[in-house]
Amino acid sequence: MSIQSCVTIINEWDIVAARQLGRNVAKELGFGTVDQARITTAISELARNIYLYAGKGQICIDKLFDGGKPGVKISAIDSGPGISDIRQVMEDGYSTSGGLGAGLPGVKRLMDQFEIESIPGDGTKIKATKWLR
Amino acid sequence: MDFRDVMEPKYRELLENYIKDQSEQALYAGQKFSRKSIEHKISPEEIVSLHKSLLMQMQPDLPENVLYSFDILLEVMIGYGLAYREHQSLRHKQEELRSEMEIAANVQQTLLGTKIPEVDGLDIGAISVPAKHMNGDYFHFVQDENNCISVAIADVIGKGIPAALCMSMIKYAMDSLPENRMGPGSILENLNRIVEQNVDPSMFITMFYGMFNPENNLLSYASAGHEPGFYYDAAKKEFTELSAKGLLLGVEKRTKYSNYHKEVHPGDMIILLSDGVTECRTDDGFIEREILIDYIYKYIHLSAQDIVNKVFKDLEKLQHFQLRDDFTLIILKRKV
Numbered sequence: 001m002s003i004q005s006c007v008t009i010i011n012e013w014d015i016v017a018a019r020q021l022g023r024n025v026a027k028e029l030g031f032g033t034v035d036q037a038r039i040t041t042a043i044s045e046l047a048r049n050i051y052l053y054a055g056k057g058q059i060c061i062d063k064l065f066d067g068g069k070p071g072v073k074i075s076a077i078d079s080g081p082g083i084s085d086i087r088q089v090m091e092d093g094y095s096t097s098g099g100l101g102a103g104l105p106g107v108k109r110l111m112d113q114f115e116i117e118s119i120p121g122d123g124t125k126i127k128a129t130k131w132l133r
Numbered sequence: 134m135d136f137r138d139v140m141e142p143k144y145r146e147l148l149e150n151y152i153k154d155q156s157e158q159a160l161y162a163g164q165k166f167s168r169k170s171i172e173h174k175i176s177p178e179e180i181v182s183l184h185k186s187l188l189m190q191m192q193p194d195l196p197e198n199v200l201y202s203f204d205i206l207l208e209v210m211i212g213y214g215l216a217y218r219e220h221q222s223l224r225h226k227q228e229e230l231r232s233e234m235e236i237a238a239n240v241q242q243t244l245l246g247t248k249i250p251e252v253d254g255l256d257i258g259a260i261s262v263p264a265k266h267m268n269g270d271y272f273h274f275v276q277d278e279n280n281c282i283s284v285a286i287a288d289v290i291g292k293g294i295p296a297a298l299c300m301s302m303i304k305y306a307m308d309s310l311p312e313n314r315m316g317p318g319s320i321l322e323n324l325n326r327i328v329e330q331n332v333d334p335s336m337f338i339t340m341f342y343g344m345f346n347p348e349n350n351l352l353s354y355a356s357a358g359h360e361p362g363f364y365y366d367a368a369k370k371e372f373t374e375l376s377a378k379g380l381l382l383g384v385e386k387r388t389k390y391s392n393y394h395k396e397v398h399p400g401d402m403i404i405l406l407s408d409g410v411t412e413c414r415t416d417d418g419f420i421e422r423e424i425l426i427d428y429i430y431k432y433i434h435l436s437a438q439d440i441v442n443k444v445f446k447d448l449e450k451l452q453h454f455q456l457r458d459d460f461t462l463i464i465l466k467r468k469v
Contacts, residue, residue: 033207034182041211092219092226105222106215 006060007047009078015047018059022074025061029070030132038110039072039130045107046076046126054080054124064129071131074111079123086118136173144180145187152191176214181207234266241267241297245304249438250276254347254468257282258437260445261407261461269296270407270461273307280347283317286359286463287340288407290381296459299336303328317342317355318390321379325357325390328383338382341405345465350397355390357382360408363426365433367400367469372426375403402437403465404429409458410448420451429464437464 005025007018022043026036043059050057057078064071083089095103104126108114111128118124147166151159170180185203188195245268249257261270275283287303289296306327310320320342328338339359345352356377364375379390397403411422428447432440441462449456 032182033185033204034178037178037204037207037211041208041215092222102212102215102219105219109215109218110211 003063004060006058009047009050009057009059010055012051015044015051018043018047018061021059022061022072025063026072029063029072031072031130035130035132039074041102042107042110042128042130043074045102045104046074046128049104050076050078050080054078056080057123064131066131069131071112071129073127073129076126077123082120082122082124083116083118084120086116090116136169136175140170140175141183141187144183145191148184148187148191177210177217178207178214181210237294237297238263238266238268241301244301245271245273247273250274250282252276252280252282252347255282255345256437256466256468257464258439258441258466259461259463260441261459262445262456263459264409264456267294267297268459269300270409270459271300271303272405272461272463273304281344282347282465283342283344284405284463284465285340285342286405286407286461287338287382288359288409288459288461290337290339295336299332299338302331303338303340316392317344317353318392321355321357321382321390322388325382325388326386329386332383334383337384339408340382341377343403343405343465345397345403350467352395352397352403354393354395355379357388357390360406360411362406363402363404363429364395365402365404365429366398367402368398372404372429375405397467399467399469401467402433405461405463405465407459407461409456409460410462412458420448437466440464 005021007014007021009015009018019040023036023040026039031039043061047059050059055078057076057080060075060077062073062075064073088094089104090108092105095105102110104114104116107126107128111130113127113129115127116124117126143166147159147162150156150162181203185200185207188203189200249259257274259272259274261268261272263269269289271285271287271289273285275285277283285307287300289299303324306324307320310323315323321340324340332338338357340357341354341359341362342356343352343354354375354377357379358381361377362375363372365372375395377391377393380388406425411420411425425444425448428444429440432443435443441464444462445460448460
């Protein structure tokens with residue numbers, strides 16, 4: 001079962017809207033303040049990537065119930081330039097050394113599950129899930 | 134017991150103690166707590182959240198705006214927590230690389246290993262120490278069926294892994310040279326052809342090749358642009374440069390190398406080195422070749438191996454134990 005709501009990311013204010021949406025959902029599902037902050041940080045990072053590199057895209061938040069266990073799934077979808085070397089962007093130190101923030105490895109650390117698909121010239125799809133403990 | 138389970142009562146105790154009397158002791162307990170929590174991978178945002186929730190329990194009348202301020206602190210600390218975890222993971226990776234390098238260095242040692250031959254009438258000492266893990270210097274001894282002792286000392290321009298990879302090739306090139314006796318000049322000509330064909334054009338190798346015949350005590354040698362060694366004349370107590378002309382290996386396919394000869398008298402020494410020896414950098418710049426001679430002279434009464442070991446120790450100390458280049462020093466001393 002899944003209930004989805006989305007925010008379109010075009011400018012920096014949309015990042016705030018996406019964070020707010022994520023926080024509301026996380027709070028509703030019963031996540032504590034620390035996990036709420038982690039989920040919103042992950043959303044921030046993904047939304048910022050869209051804003052900075054793809055120009056336009058969507059952040060969608062799903063409520064998941066896996067055998068009664070609630071979770072929140074963040075999907076970041078854009079049709080930007082894509083990532084040609086995923087291994088490189090998933091490497092520690094690649095984005096942080098350039099001052100670009102926590103980067104995708106940071107998102108992966110903040111969440112429980114992480115999936116990335118990207119086709120150069122076509123866009124990027126990232127899904128990250130966190131389960132309520 | 135899991136640290137997470139005792140974390141809350143422990144932190145509560147710390148807070149209560151400090152709020153009561155603001156003692157240094159309570160602060161010290163806080164420091165110890167942080168060591169434990171880092172050890173158990175507790176992230177900074179968790180500490181902030183714990184702090185806030187305990188404060189709410191302990192001081193129920195705390196103004197709301199003070200409590201709100203912790204949300205900002207929590208948000209800020211998430212970034213620090215991530216940076217810390219990234220740092221940990223990079224450190225782990227560095228550790229992996231280090232051990233991989235150590236293995237590579239061991240493999241290199243095995244690949245390039247050479248035994249210092251034991252010969253009547255000749256006392257031989259050799260030391261080769263890499264600046265980093267892998268050695269770009271190389272030396273090799275061969276004792277043929279006529280009891281001639283050949284010694285090769287080589288240096289790849291550059292250091293570290295690329296230089297070391299290149300050296301392995303040189304070693305196999307030397308091993309595959311035809312068995313029949315060739316002079317040092319023709320050996321260098323052969324190696325030059327191999328290097329020219331197989332090595333990256335930006336990489337050059339210098340080499341000195343010497344061959345000592347114990348029958349007539351004659352040293353024949355040739356050099357491919359290698360740092361000149363020294364010859365010690367025991368009768369005159371005098372050091373002279375053991376120079377030979379020749380282009381670096383790998384520059385020009387048809388390079389010719391001349392053979393040079395020298396008669397070795399009892400007590401005389403042949404000193405071969407890499408530029409890592411003369412390019413020892415001290416606070417006053419590179420050491421002079423004369424200073425190196427002084428160091429060798431200081432230990433001249435010792436065995437060849439002791440001389441090279443002691444000279445290395447002295448020069449290492451002179452550079453505050455930081456080698457900037459691979460260091461190789463070989464001494465062949467005709468026994469008296």
